[in-house]
Amino acid sequence: MKFRIYITILALSIIGFQHLMGQGSKISGFISSEEGPARFVNISNLNSSFSTMTDTAGYYKLSNIPEGTYDLQITGVGFETLTKKVVVAKDASSILNFLLTKGNNTLNDVVVTGTLKAVRRTDSPVNVEVYTPSFFKKNPTPNIYEALQNVNGVRPQLNCNVCNTGDIHINGLEGPYTMVLLDGMPIVSALSTVYGLSGIPNALVERIEVVKGPASSLYGSEAVGGLINIITKDPNKAPMLSTDIFFTTSKEYNADVSFKVNAADKASILTGINYFNFQNIIDKNHDNFTDMTLQNRISLFQKWDIKRKNNRQFSLAGRYMYEDRWGGDLRYDSSFRGGDSIYGESIYTNRWELLGNYELPFTEKMMLSFSYNEHEQDSRYGKTSYIASQKIGFTQLTWDKNAGNHDLLFGIALRYTYYDDNTPTTQNADMLKNKNAPHITWLPGIFAQDEIALSKKHKILLGIRYDYNSYHGNILTPRFAYKWTIDPENMIRLNAGTGYRVVNLFTEDHAALTGAREVIVANELNPERSYNINLNYIRKFFIKDGTYLAFDLSTFYTYFNNRIVADLEQDPNKIIYDNLQGYALSKGINLNMDISFPFGLQIIAGGTWMENTLNQNGVRTQQLLTEKFTGTWAVSYTYPKSNISIDYTGNVYSPMRLPLLSSTDPRSPSSPWWSIQNIQLTYTGLKKVEFYFGIKNLLNWTPNKGNPFIIARAHDPFDKKVKYDANGQILATSENPYALSFDPTYIYGPNQGIRGFFGVRFRIIK
Template sequence: MKRFFLSALLALCLTGFGVQGAEVPRKGTDANLFGHVVDRATHEHIPYATVSVVGTPLGTTTDASGHYYLKNLPEGTLTVEVRALGYAVQQASVTLTRGATRELNFEVEQSGISMDEVVVSASRSATLRREAPALVSVLDAGLFEKAGASCLAQGLSFQPGVRVENDCQNCGFTQVRINGLDGHYSQILVDSHPVFSALTGVYGLEQIPANMIERVEVLRGGGSALYGSSAIGGTINVITKEPTRSSAQFAHTLMSLGGSNSYDNTSMLNASIVSESGRAGLGIFGQSRHRSGYDHNGDGFTELPVLDSRSVGMRSYFRTGAYSRITAQYHHLNEYRRGGNLLDRPPHEANVAEQTDHTIDGGSLSFDLSSADRSDRFNVYASFQNTARKSYYGSKQDLRAYGTTRDLVVASGLQYVHAFERLLFMPSELTLGAEYSYDDLHDRSVGYAIDTGQQVHIVGGYFQNEWKTGKWSLLLGGRLDKHNLVDHVIFSPRVNVRFNPSEAVNLRVSYAAGYRAPQAFDEDLHIAIVGGERVRIRLADDLKEERSHSVSLSADLYHNFGSVQTNLLVEGFYTRLDDVFALRDIEDTDDGGKIKERYNGSGATVAGVNVEGRAVFTRWFELQAGMTWQRSRYAEPEQWSEDPEVPSVRRMFRTPDLYGYFTATFKPLRRLTADVTGTCTGEMLVQHMKGSGVAQDVAVTTPAFCDVNLRVAYDLRLYRDITLQLYGGVQNLFNAYQKDFDRGVERDSGYIYGPSLPRSWFVGAKVSF
C-alpha cells in the first residue's frame, strides 16, 4: 500500500512537471501592466499593496511610492486584484495583447474590517472567508505585534473559544485549548502539513517564533475529515511568511520580569528579496531569545524556566509558468530550558530540575499547477520534521533521570480539484486527495530502564464535493484512514451548509467527525515532578481510539452604522466525545515514582456559545472582543486521584465556563499607536496534588482573572522608506499573577494557573526598510 502510494506520488510529480514543461513559452509575451494604488479619500499613494492576477500565481507589490509594474502577462482579459492592510479589496478587468503595455490605476477605500480574507483551512483550497463552507478565524501578523508576542503561544488566545495555558511550574509546558478541550485534541499544521508531532507539542507553542508567521487560521470543531488523526476538537494552521517584496526588518525587545533582575531579551530578523519579474522570491527569518529564570515567591525554585533559543529559516518560491509554482520551506530551531532550583549547577545536583535541549529541523517542498481557467488544480507536497531532545526530569539529586528522545515525522500528499460548471443542480468543486504520514518516536531513559519506541503509519484518502454559488453552498465529504495502531479503517464524514442572503450576512451549519488514535501524546513525554516524585504516563493495553462528533451553527454579520464599521459573530457549538481518554493513578514504581494510566473513560460533552464583535469607529480607534460561554462535563464522574476519599468529578479540569479576550487600537497621531490587549478567564477546576501546599489531593476552584497588556509605539521616518519604530509597554498590567504557588522541593509543579507572566515592563526598537 505504501509502495503504491509513493509511486503514485512520484508519478504525479513527474506528470506535473511534464505538463508544465509543455506550457512554459520560450519567449515572453511582452504584455505589460503598470499603474498606481491610491487612497480614494486622501489620494495618497499606498506603498506595499499587493497587486495580483486572479487565478494565477502572478503578482507583485507597489513600491514605496505606491506604483507597480507587471510584465510578460498572459494575453487576453485578466482580472487584477488589489489588497492592502486597512483597505477593502478591489478588482478590475483589463485586456492585454502581445507587445502592448497598459495602464491600470486603483483608488481603494479604507475598511478596518475585511470580508474578503483568503483562507485555506476550511476546504484545503484557497477561498474567500465569507464564502468558506466552514467558519475560519484568522490571526494575522499585526495582532501578534499588538500583543507584544514573540512566539505562537503568546498570540493564540485572541480568538473566541481558544485559550493557551501554562501547565508546569518547573519547565513551562504550554498547551492550547479549543472550546475547552485539551491540547492533544487539536491538530497543529505548518503550511497545512501535519508535521507537528506529540514530542514537538510539549514545548512547540513557544518554539515557533512570531516573526515566522504570516497568519494563523483556526478551525473549531472536528477536522479529521480533512486532516486526519488528532483533529478531533479543532485545527490550528500556521501559515509561514511568504516573500512579496524586497525588504528587511530587525527588532529587539528587552523585558524585565516582575520588576526583578530577571530579563527576557528577544532579537528578530526578517529579510526578503523578490526578482524584478516576480518569478522568484526568497524570505528568511531569524530569532534569538534568552530569558532568565524567574522565582516569584522567593523559595529558590523557578515559576518561569530559563529559556535560551535560536531559530532560523526560509521560505522561497519559483514560478515555473503562468499557472504553476514550486514552494520550499525550511526551519532550524534550537532551544534550551531549565527550571527548578540551583540553576547554575548540573541538574542532578539540584533538589528539583526539569531541563531539555531541543534541536529541530523541518521543511517542506510543494508543487502547484492549474489550468488557465482554474477549473483543474493539482498540488503535491512532501514535508518532514526531525526532533532530537536531551532531557532531565528529576528531583533529590537523582543521577538516573537523564533521557534522550528522537522523533522523525514525514508527511506527503497529493490533491486534485476540479470545478464543474454544473453538477446536478448547481456549480460545484470536487476535491480528491491522498496522504501518507510516518512518525518514528524513540524515548529512552537508561537510568530507569525505560526504552519506548513507537512507529505510526497512517495512509489516508479524502474526498469532498462542494456545490456552491455566491449565495448557497452544500459540502459533503469524508476521509478514510488506516492507522497501524488501529485494527480497522476509520471513516470521518463532514457536512457543511452555507447561506448568504446578502454579502453582509453569512449563515453556516456544520457537522464533522474526528478521531484520536491510541498513541503517545505530548503530556506523555513530559515527566512532571509532584511532591518531589517523578510522575509518568503509560497507555492501557486495551486503549482504543477516541471519537468526536461536532455540530456548529453560526451567523457572521457585517453592517455599517454611518461611518462605523461593525462585525458580529455568534457561534453555537456542541461536541460529543466517545471513549474519551482519561488518566488514573495505578501504582508506585520501585524507583519511588508514580505511574498514571491512560484509559477509555465514559465519554464527555462540550457545548457552548462563542460571540465575537469588531467595530472600527474611526481611522484612529478600533475595538475587537470575544467571549465564550461553555459547559464541559464527563458523562460519568471520573476518579482522578488514587486517594479513595477524594471525590470524583464530572466537570473537566482547566475548562472555565466563561472566558474571552479583547483588543483595542488607538491612533491619535499618524505615527503614534497605542494597543491594549487582554484575556479574561472565569473560575475553573484545577487539580492540586498533595505536597508542600496541601496534605491531600484536592480539586481547587480558582479565582477569575484578567491579563491586560499595553503597548505604545511611535514611528520615525529616517530616510525615504527606512522607518524606525520605538515601542514600550507592560504585560499583565494589573499583576493578576497567581498568589498561591506551592513552595519548595515538595511542591506540585502542575498546580499553576493564571497569566503566564507577572507584571513585566518592556521596551524595544524596530528598523524596517
C-alpha cells in the first residue's frame, strides 16, 4: 500500500511541476575537443551568476535564463578559455555546441591518485575512475560510506546487525584491503576504517577517485585491493554558500552546510558542517532488537588555501567528528551501558585530523605533505568493554622532475602509528606492571617512479618502493604499467605489481570486538603479500546525432600469500585467526558503460563478475560474504521544456556464503539475489534553489525475508540459558533446539526497508 502511495505522489508531482512552474529560456548543447567530449567543463556567464558544468559525456544545460545578451565563458582543464556572446530570446530553447582547443590553464580538476602526480585522466597510465558530486546526487546519502553503493565493484559491507558498523569492499576483498585517503593522506585507516568512514560528509567532496588493484608501491600497507581517494573542494573555486538538507520518512535528518570566506588577498577559507540525527526505534523483523542503530553525529571541516609567490601551493585542512551510536534491545538506554541485564552496543567516537601540503620555494617542484589524526573510542558491546586510542602521523616529501621523455617522481615517507586498547593485544607481558604496552609502529619508506613516453601512443611506468616496518622488517613492492593510446577513442592499459598488508586485527575486524565470541590467534601473524595484474580497455563512440557511448572493460587477477583468515565456522564460540596454509585468489571482469543521448537520457551502468577463493590443503572454498556478481546503474532523464529530472538508481548482488554457527543453524547458508533500488525527482526551476524527493529501497527488500531470524538468540544475548557439554560445546535443549549462542555476524545487507525522502539545496556562487 505504501509503495502505491509513493508512486502516485511522484506521478502527480511530475504533472504538477510541469504545469505550475514557469518554463524560461534554455541553452543546451555538447562541448568537445579533438579528443572527444569535454567532461566537467565549466560554463558560466560573465554578466550574472548562473553557471553549470558538462556531464561525463560533454553535455550541458542552462535553464530559466532571462531574455538578454550574455557572454558565456567555457573553461576546462587543459583547454584554452573560450568566450562567446549569446543572445537569448524570451522563452526560447537554443542548442549551442562548442569545440575547445588545447591550452595550459591551471584548473586542478585532474586525477592524482594513480601516479601521485596531477595529470589528465586520459594521460594517466593507471586507470583511475572519477566520481563527482553530481553522480552521488542521483541518490542522496548522509555520508560517503553509503554513497559508494552505486559505484561498480565497490560495496559498503555491514559487519554487525546491532551497531551497523562496516567497511568498503573493492572487487570482493574485505575492507582492510582497501585504503581510504583524504586529499591523498592515509588518515582514514585501521580503527577509523571501521568506525570513522560514516563521519565523512558529502559537503566537502570535490570528487572521489577509485583505483582497483594494488597500489602499495606508492601508498604502502593497506593499498592491496585498491584505494579510494576523497578529494575535498578547493576553497578558491567553492561556492560562497552551499546547503543540502534532507530527511526521510524513517525520521533520518541530515544537513550539509559549507561557506567560503576570502581573507583579503592572503587566503581563501572553506568551512563545512555536517549534522546527522536518527533517533527512531524501528523493529520490523520483530526480534525486539533495533533494525538500525540510532545515531547522533556532527562533523566540522575547515580548509585554508594560502596564497604565495609564483602560485606555489600551501593548504591546510582540519576536521573534527563526534558520534554517539547505539543499537540493541528496544528497552535499552544509557543506564544499561556495559551491564548484563539489557543488551546494547554503544559506541562513542571522537576524532580529529590535520593535513596539509606545502610546495617548497625551490625552482624544482618539491612538495611536502603531512597529516596527523587522533581517534578515541569508548565502546560497550553488551558487558564487553572496548576502549581504544589511535594516533597516526604521516609526512612525505616528493620531487617531481621532467627530463626529456622521462617524467620522474621520487619520494620519502614516514608513518607513525600508536595504538592502545584494553584488550590482550596491548597487555604488558609483565602482569605485575599495572599498565599497557601500546603498539608503536614506525614505517619509513622511499619510492621512485619513472613514467616514460616511448612515443605519442606508447607510455610505460616503472615504480618501486622500499619500506621498513619496525615489527616485520624489510618490504619491497615493485610496479609496472603500460598505456597504448591506439587513437583518441581506443585505449589499452596494463598494470602489474605487488602489495602487502600488516595486520592489527582488533582494529580491523569488528567481529573480534562484539564480545559474542572468544578471539583465538593460532600463530604469530605474518604480513600478507599479493601479486596482481589487470588489463583495461576503453572504447568511445561518437554518433552523428549527438549520442555518446563509452565502455570501460577490465580484467583483474590477484594471488595472495600468507592470507589472514578469520575462521567463524570451526567453533560458534570462537574466532580463530591464522595465516592461510595455502593461497588465496581474487579474479574477475569489470565492465562500466556510459551512454548519453541528445534528448536528455543518460545511462551509467556496470557489472562485475568475480571469484574470491581460499585454497588450502587441496580444498577450494568461496570467501565468506563475497558475491560472485554485482551490478549497478543510474538512469537519468531530463524532461524536455521543463526543469524536472528523474534519476533511477540501483544495485544487484548475487548470492554470497554466510557465516552459520553450526550444521544445525536453521538460517540459509547463502544469501539470495538481492537488490536496492531508488527513484528521485529533482526540480531546478528556481534560481539558486533546487528541490528533490523520491523513494529509497523501492522493492522494500530486507535480509530477514526467508529466514526464521537474523540475530541468533536475540532473546538471550548474554547466553545465560545456553548449556555446554564437558568439551565446551553447546548442547541442544528444548529452550535452544538448534544449539546456538548469541551472534550478530549474520549480515550482508541493510535492514532498512522502503522509505520516502525530501530535500532542498541552496547555492550562492559569488
